[in-house]
Amino acid sequence: GHCARFMNDGGVRFWEMAPHGELAGTGVCLARPGEEYVVYSPTAGAFTVDLSATGEGPLDARWYNPETGELAPAAEVLGGRVAEFAPPFAADAVLHLKRKER
Numbered sequence: 001g002h003c004a005r006f007m008n009d010g011g012v013r014f015w016e017m018a019p020h021g022e023l024a025g026t027g028v029c030l031a032r033p034g035e036e037y038v039v040y041s042p043t044a045g046a047f048t049v050d051l052s053a054t055g056e057g058p059l060d061a062r063w064y065n066p067e068t069g070e071l072a073p074a075a076e077v078l079g080g081r082v083a084e085f086a087p088p089f090a091a092d093a094v095l096h097l098k099r100k101e102r
Contacts, residue, residue: 005069010062010096012038023050037097039085044093046086054079054099063087064094 007014017030017038025047028040034053041047051059061074072088077097087093 003066010064010071011098012036012096014038024048035099037095039095039097041085041087041093041095044087044090046084048082048084049095049097050082051077051079051097052081056080058100059097060100061095061097063089064096065089065091066094067091 013032013036014030017032017036020029020031020033021027023029023031023033023037024039026039026041029049030038034055037049037051039047039049057079059077059079061077063072063074064070070089074085074095077083079099085095087095
């Protein structure tokens with residue numbers, strides 16, 4: 001289904017991740033801190049993600065709508081800080097962040 005496509009096509013290494021709710025304002029985050037993050041937002045409101053462990057380099061970011069399966073690119077994100085995100089969908093959303101290969 002939609003979720004499998006999001007995980008597989010996006011190269012999400014979920015089997016290497018662990019729950020890290022403390023890193024996201026939504027409280028729902030799977031992460032390999034410093035490398036990759038998947039954050040669930042149950043509402044359309046803005047939230048923060050603590051990307052301090054990534055260093056200051058850029059991260060690839062994309063949005064996923066779990067209701068429709070729609071994928072949408074996100075603006076480039078710089079790590080090394082707490083960043084704020086606003087979902088582009090009117091309902092729940094998933095944000096995938098991955099440190100760019102250096």
